[in-house]
Amino acid sequence: MIELFNIKKSFGIQEVLKGITLSIPKGKTTVVLGRSGCGKSVLLKVILRLLPLDEGQIIIGGVDTSNFSDSEMMPIRRKIGMLFQSSALFDSMTVWQNVAYPLLENTKLSFDEIDKRVMALLDFVELPEAAEKLPGALSGGMKKRVALARALIAQPEYIFYDEPTTGLDPITASKINLLIKRTQNEYGTTSVVVTHDMVSALTVGDFFAFIHDGKIAFTGNRNEVLKSSAKEMQDFIADAEPREILQEFLNIK
């Protein structure tokens, strides 16, 4: 469980997060929605303290990390897998080395054990043949899958997905959505998916939070999202693409 109280974050005079309060339940997938540029990536980075926290309180698994230094954050970060918006694979390393990285850095496992786990995860993301390739030789969707394998390898308690489907074609996007759901089912991790892709959100999410103007404007489950009377939420759904798939969700409700 991750709890956020009144998180604030500014860059110079630009206030991005103006007081985010949110509870992220254990073992479920929480989707944080919001338009591009509303501070979703910033929120994830502040929780990991890749960006400094200006104000507010962050409690991760019962530990108040609000005043933690960079070195105190290290063990906390190792419990959290992060899938970056840009995938952020190390482009001087092969896919195998990328996926193995957290184990090579933070554990004393034998090479055989590491290889076994890496290959198992590459199987899970359906890319076993890519092990010796460099990230430069992969498509955007393949990179996301490798990044997912890397985020999962250390068996984190939490996993953060930053726009996992943005910029992918619908078929690849639905593959990624499927993987997020399978990850949830097989590993039972507490997941946070940050996205502006409504279809992806409705596919993978258990709980939803909507950021508007630096604050949480709405929280609820799938039905509550679709039935929400909050104006910003309705506008957001009205703008969402592609309509046909979204309509199916609207019909189910």
Add this chain to the structure above:
Amino acid sequence: MFKELRQFFISISDYFSLGLRVLGGLFVRPLYINETFNQMYAIGVQSLPIVALTSFFTGMILTLQSGHEMAVFGAKMYVGTLVSLSLIRELGPVLTGLVVAGRVGAGTAAELGSMKVTEQIDAMRAMGTDPVKKLVTTRLVAGTIMVPMLSVIADGLGILGALFIANATFAISPQFFWKTVMHPLTVNDIMMGLIKPLIFGIMIIWTACHMGITTTGGTAGVGKSTTVSVVVSSVLILVGDYFITQILIWFLGM
């Protein structure tokens, strides 16, 4: 104007705090020994051809130029003395520094800069690695060890180039040339010839790493960091050379 000045002081303070972080974590595990050796190879061994070429030809040119001039005063035979002192005290360290600033400094700033703008450094931190230790400390240690070595090799090859011209153009025998090279050298000259490249090595890699990991603004930002890194380290080498020389002259009483 005020904003730029403020930004300038912030980046100076970041520059020094990076140095402190490297020092603070120098002997803290993990030490990344393998990575340090890889960097020693990249910085030292791979710079060898260009350093060798530069210094060998500089030794030749220096001898050619000063040999003719010294002949006017009838001191042609002692060209080796002039060449060895200039190479060991000044040209070896400075030329090595400039070559490394161009080759390694630019490469390092570009590599770390692209890692920064593509979130690879964030990813490293997110996986519980300290990027300063893994990326900066390893390179700084490697640079501190390898640049002085390169400089010594540059001295040697420069003198070899000088010997070649002294013999071919001015008909000075290798034995005599060698005597005139070794004769004026003192421990202080050798000290100066080692301390300078040590400081240059630290300045080059430190600057490049600082520029790299503070890169913002996408690929254009990477280009800017790379350019600034080479310009700043070249200036630091040339200006620093003067101050280091002055300070060493006071301390060593030369």
